[in-house]
Amino acid sequence: MTTEHTQQHPIGLYVKVWIWLFVLSTLSYLVDFFQLQGYLRWGLILLFMFLKAGLIISVFMHVNWEALALKLVLFLPPIAILVLIALMSIEGDYTFLNRQIFIP
Numbered sequence: 001m002t003t004e005h006t007q008q009h010p011i012g013l014y015v016k017v018w019i020w021l022f023v024l025s026t027l028s029y030l031v032d033f034f035q036l037q038g039y040l041r042w043g044l045i046l047l048f049m050f051l052k053a054g055l056i057i058s059v060f061m062h063v064n065w066e067a068l069a070l071k072l073v074l075f076l077p078p079i080a081i082l083v084l085i086a087l088m089s090i091e092g093d094y095t096f097l098n099r100q101i102f103i104p
Contacts, residue, residue: 017059
């Protein structure tokens with residue numbers, strides 16, 4: 001006779017996450033409804049998108065209960081790629097401005 005230890009997650013946690021996802025989706029919709037423009041619009045849309053993705057990944061994909069090593073394997077490469085993209089963007093802007101100044 002074997003005893004298996006299975007972890008049961010409380011249903012209340014899933015309900016809370018569903019409610020948060022609904023609220024964040026509503027806020028994302030309201031950004032367009034109120035016709036916000038420019039950096040504020042895109043900043044809010046990206047913020048709500050990342051919050052929703054974080055909730056889905058951590059709770060529904062059970063990453064919240066994984067070991068730290070697995071979390072680092074999952075999240076460090078995308079973070080490194082984002083940092084490298086930011087550095088390339090900064091370098092591209094610097095090169096563009098120098099070409100405008102020094103090349104007639």
